[in-house]
Amino acid sequence: MKILTIIGARPQFIKAAIVSHRIKEDSTGIQEIILHTGQHYDSNMSQVFFEQMDLPKPHYNLEIGNLSHGAMTGRMLESIEEIIKKTMPQYVMVYGDTNSTLAGALAASKLHIPVIHVESGLRSFNMEMPEEINRILTDQISNVLFCPTDQAISNLKNEGFENKNWIKIIKNGDVMFDASIYFADYALPPSFNVPSKFVLATLHRAENTDDKNRLKEIVEAFNEINTQIPVIIPLHPRTKKLLDEFQIPVHFFTCEPLGYFQMLYMLKNASLVMTDSGGLQKEAFFFQKPCVTLRDQTEWVELIDSGYNILAKAAREDILFKYSTMINKKFYFSHDSLYGDGKASEVIVNFLKTHS
Template structure:
């Protein structure tokens, strides 16, 4: 069985690495599986050198397309053309995609038009905000996939509500491959070089366009962070887009008491997750990673795909209003018992590969 995996961003490589390691494990037991990895280049990252793949124990891509830094339509179209050519050459049995990037959609479209079976990992997630390009990508990718690997029962319910039973797709509650990765990398964490030993700090990330491109939202979030920084240390690895927007909006200033870092590698982020007291973020993935590392989370968004974290009291949603954020920081009551199985307990990759082998 030949699988082609299409990836476009560093987080997707980290997720896919768990499945790739499971493929190699099953190959060692006699399974006939070959995986070929395509990196579209959607999110260029200078840190993704050979050392990155070695440290993270992730296979290096077999193809690099170098497509990125353009409009959504241009990127998706260019990816579609190049992925199609590779599929025609390699003739795989399966195309595997992750999440909701333009690379995810381009891979799904290329495979569907060539009648190649599609496996979508992280299927069924919905924010119900169609202004987000990721929402469009995940809905369309789900609709044309053959195997839909859902990380949570909520994702299963979303697909059922959309009528998945009429699509001819198989739906599997796999658990979340991000938890597999968190368990694998837990003991490989690396302290970021500029930092001394810190305790009782807030780990914050801020990058989503709905926050960074809106001066009112960005102003409210930064004002709240500045006030929290008067009471507690905040570490903020600053996304390039956020840094650029802050430079453009001259009346929004981040307090000098906040430690600003350049974007960090995953193992550095694992270290900060292990040692922080609280996570504040507008990232989807970091909300879950906070849970994996038993940390409460304040999500700087109006909605989340990971509603089970909110329902169980591990996460609180706020919008971008300063007073609402501060009220959540001071008053939110978080669940302290993290011994609940929300994401598959680190067995998602094994379920995914077994389903592909036995399909």
Template sequence: MKILTIIGARPQFIKAAVLSRLIMNDPETEEILVHTGQHYDENMSEIFFEEMDIPKPQYNLNIQSKLHGEMTGKMMAEIEQVALKEKPDWILVYGDTNSTMAGALVAAKLHIKLAHVEAGLRSFNNKMPEEINRIITDRLSDILFCPTDYAIENLKKEGFENFKDKKIVRTGDIMLDASMFYSKKQISFNKEVPNDFILCTVHRAENTDSAEKLRTIFKSLNKVGNKTKVVLPLHPRTKSKLENITSDYKAEYPNIVFLEPLGYLEMIWCLNNCRFVITDSGGLQKEAYFFKKMCLTLRNETEWRELVDNGYNILSEINENDILNNAFKIFDHRETFDKELYGDGKSGDFILQQLKKTVR
């Protein structure tokens, strides 16, 4: 069996590493990795392949940040050529990026079986480009690997049970596999990180593209930092947006410890050692739960509803009062983290066996 795996963004590198390790030890399966280049900063891409101890991609398309249409179109053209050359049994995509949708469209046009890991997730916000990518990819997929019961419910409500050519499978979350495996390899680092800190990331376009929202978020984070310092690995896009609204963001927000983007093993160290997490990321909400940390999410909605329903995650409007009130609630909040929401950490092996069984 030959699998053509399409990846392009940091979370996809981590998820793919789980399956890639398993495939390397499976004599019946060959994997061709295609890196679209969607994340091109070294700390946001290349370093992950070294840390994950997996081979670098056979193809690097170097299609860097562009407008959505141009980026997706160029990815499709390049992926199509690779697929025609390699003739895979499966095209495998992860998550909800432009790379994901480009791979899905190529698979559909070339009549190659498509597998989607993290199928069925919905924010119900069509202004998010990720939501459009998810919906299209799910509709085109032959096998939909769903991490949660909510994801399966979403597909049922959209009528996917009526598509007899599609297979919907609950797998648990492949990011749990990665967190369990790589927590043994976590890396501490010689940066100015206080002993007691809150881990924060901000990168989502709906927050960074609005100067007003960006000011509100960072002003609020700085006030939270009066109680416990906020450690924030700074996404390149967020850094650029901050520089547009202030001449010296480090001086303006002294209670925030700004870091360069971290490798995955450094982020695991931060998750293990932080007090709690503030983020607008999708994946970090789950990773906080994996490491038994509460999470404040700077969004009105989340794809991971089970975290909110079970009290592990609080959603926040982007206004100062809401952010501060919710953050200070978490300081005094205690949770047991005793629920198994995302499987048993063996999703990767289950996914591989399903692909092998289906292709036979």
């Protein structure tokens, strides 16, 4: 049984790592070939994850990053197609909603190789997000859809996927939850002193960073919050570049992107998480931390419905109000099977074993 796993961004490294561990532990003769597109090209955003999580070294690294969406996806599609022809896997497995996801699914489907989409069925219902376009198109051309939540299943049903008898829809839970359980004991402190109470924040989505006014409003809110409690932001290289370009003053602590184990340490010790990342919203919940999501919509609606997460517009006053709401609220966390039982990766491996 040969599968080609295509990854290119931080959340995909984490998800693929836990599935790869399960494949190795199972010892069923599944041969996994890993292709890294290079979408996250900075070593702190990429290589450190392979090293820390013992993710097998990629068999192929396309080193395609730092391009426009069209150029990136097109170059990935061309290169992935050649590697599929060379390796001839039984399945191509893609994760999430990045350009790497869509390029991998497109290349495989055009060559009539079945596509497995892990983290399928998510919808933010905002077509201005490139991630929304990627996830919708990937679902449409995939053959096996592994869904993390009941809402994801419901989204697919509403789009008529139940009537497509060539597609398998499987609720397996969230592989990120598996990873948080598996790697929790490996948490490492970063190289700087971490205060006893702090807000952990990240900011990278184009909708927030590329618009000078939105970025300015968010940063001004962080500056204000930092007068009450330290705000710590591992700064995405692209965000750093835009802050410098727009000359927006920063009065909170920033650092280079952290490895996964350092981020686990920060999550374990944070008082609150503020982010525009999809993955970090869930990771905050896994480690029982309230979250303010700096977006108008989120694909993880169950966290909003359960009260563990709240949306904030890119407006200083709204961010400050939502911060105050969540930092002062008492939470009683219960996983309530929102994201499965921590065995999502095992479901994937069992599928591969029975469909070889």
